[in-house]
Structure formats: C-alpha cells, structure tokens
Amino acid sequence: MTPRLSSERRHGLFVSVDGPGGAGKTTIVRHLAQMLVADGEHVHVTAEPSTSGIGQLASDLTPTVTGHALACLYAADRYHHVETEIKPHLKSGQIVISDRYLASGLVVQRFDGVDPVFLWQLNEEVERPDLTVILEADPHVIAERLLERGPHNRFQLAPDSSHAEVSYYRDATNALADAGFEVLRVDCSSRPPEQSAAAIRDRLTVLLAPSEVCA
Numbered sequence: 001m002t003p004r005l006s007s008e009r010r011h012g013l014f015v016s017v018d019g020p021g022g023a024g025k026t027t028i029v030r031h032l033a034q035m036l037v038a039d040g041e042h043v044h045v046t047a048e049p050s051t052s053g054i055g056q057l058a059s060d061l062t063p064t065v066t067g068h069a070l071a072c073l074y075a076a077d078r079y080h081h082v083e084t085e086i087k088p089h090l091k092s093g094q095i096v097i098s099d100r101y102l103a104s105g106l107v108v109q110r111f112d113g114v115d116p117v118f119l120w121q122l123n124e125e126v127e128r129p130d131l132t133v134i135l136e137a138d139p140h141v142i143a144e145r146l147l148e149r150g151p152h153n154r155f156q157l158a159p160d161s162s163h164a165e166v167s168y169y170r171d172a173t174n175a176l177a178d179a180g181f182e183v184l185r186v187d188c189s190s191r192p193p194e195q196s197a198a199a200i201r202d203r204l205t206v207l208l209a210p211s212e213v214c215a
C-alpha cells in the first residue's frame with residue numbers, strides 16, 4: 001500500500017517539473033496530480049507561462065520577441081507567479097505542481113543565444129522548489145514524439161532542437177544541483193508516463209516522512 005502523504009501540513013510542498021519538449025511534462029504532471037489526489041492530498045496544478053497578464057504577454061510575444069527581452073518577460077512572469085499563485089496555495093497547505101518553472105527559464109532562451117550566466121542571475125531570487133524534477137530523455141526518442149505530436153513553439157522547429165535542448169537541460173540540472181537544489185532526474189524515454197509519475201510521488205513521500213514522524 002502506498003504510504004499517505006501528510007494531509008495536516010500547515011505549509012505545502014512545491015514541486016516543479018521541467019524537461020525538453022516531448023519528454024512528457026504535461027502528461028506526467030497530470031498523472032502525478034491524479035495519484036496524489038487519490039492518496040487524499042490537496043493538489044494545485046499550475047504552469048508557466050502562468051495565466052496572469054504577464055504570462056499571457058510572454059506567451060503572445062514568444063513568436064516575435066527574442067533573446068534577453070523574452071528572458072526578462074518569462075522571469076517577470078515567474079516572480080509574479082510565485083507571489084500571486086504559488087505562495088498562497090502553499091500557505092494553505094497544498095502540494096503545488098508547476099509544469100515548467102526555473103529550469104525552463106535557464107534553458108529555453110538559450111535557443112536565442114542568451115548567456116546561461118545571465119539567465120541564472122535573472123532568476124536567482126525566485127522561490128526554491130522543495131523538489132525540482134527534471135525529465136531526461138534520449139533526444140532521438142523525444143524528437144520522434146515531437147514529430148508525431150507536432151511542435152508547440154518556435155524553439156521546437158529546428159531539426160536538431162531535441163539534441164540541443166537535452167544538452168542545455170544537462171547544464172541547467174548540474175547548475176541547480178551545485179546550488180543545492182533538491183533535484184530528481186527521471187528518465188522518460190523507456191517507460192510509460194504513469195511510472196515516471198510514480199517515481200516522483202515516491203520521492204515526495206520520502207521528503208514528507210520526517211514531518212509525519214514529528215506530527
């Protein structure tokens with residue numbers, strides 16, 4: 001039987017899920033949320049770009065605005081997202097799962113040639129997730145998935161975009177781990193999305209275990 005996560009927390013748990021296009025972020029977040037709800041948890045699923053005006057603006061301008069300006073828009077959306085949506089849900093004790101967060105901010109604008117050091121500094125003060133999940137995948141596998149599903153954005157149009165993105169994510173993951181973030185790498189090439197979601201749920205259970213003992 002799956003151990004229950006604590007439903008009596010006064011502060012929630014913040015989980016971000018990032019990874020290259022086609023790795024399965026949205027699919028896995030959906031499965032994860034369903035599993036947690038079935039465990040009796042209160043879950044809030046969110047995403048970046050957020051649904052706020054800044055998020056909408058970033059989304060609308062992504063086809064035409066590039067580089068540093070777009071990086072600043074996404075970072076502005078992130079800081080606003082934390083203050084107006086993520087923190088309030090955490091304060092009410094919910095598990096907040098964000099489909100894309102900081103790691104995407106360290107990766108996607110590199111397609112426009114933005115320096116990773118600039119991206120790191122721009123995002124340095126955003127809220128640190130309790131768990132930063134990075135979906136890893138064989139670039140050939142996700143390139144196939146993108147071909148089948150179709151691209152979601154201009155960054156996925158280049159023929160070798162999956163290879164480049166996997167490499168950018170490797171850099172971002174190393175930087176996050178070096179900075180002391182709690183990082184969980186989940187391989188998504190060779191197993192169904194339900195199993196990837198279960199691996200994340202298992203880590204959350206471990207993360208929550210000490211507070212269950214103290215309660």
Ligand SMILES: Nc1ncnc2c1ncn2[C@@H]1O[C@H](COP(=O)(O)OP(=O)(O)OP(=O)(O)O)[C@@H](O)[C@H]1O
Pocket residue numbers: 019020021022023024025026027028145146149151152188189191192193
């Ligand atoms: N583990 C998996 N095995 C096989 N197919 C998968 C797996 N995960 C996702 N898919 C399929 O791959 C496609 C991409 O999944 P999804 O949209 O969840 O990825 P994503 O990482 O959110 O992509 P994007 O960044 O482009 O929004 C979908 O058609 C989905 O059904």
Ligand SMILES: Cc1cn([C@H]2C[C@H](O)[C@@H](COP(=O)(O)O)O2)c(=O)[nH]c1=O
Pocket residue numbers: 021048049059062074075100101104105106108109152153154
């Ligand atoms: C967080 C973040 C997002 N983006 C862009 C990349 C895509 O155009 C959309 C996300 O849509 P998807 O369906 O999840 O692929 O937002 C970005 O450029 N930079 C960011 O930091």
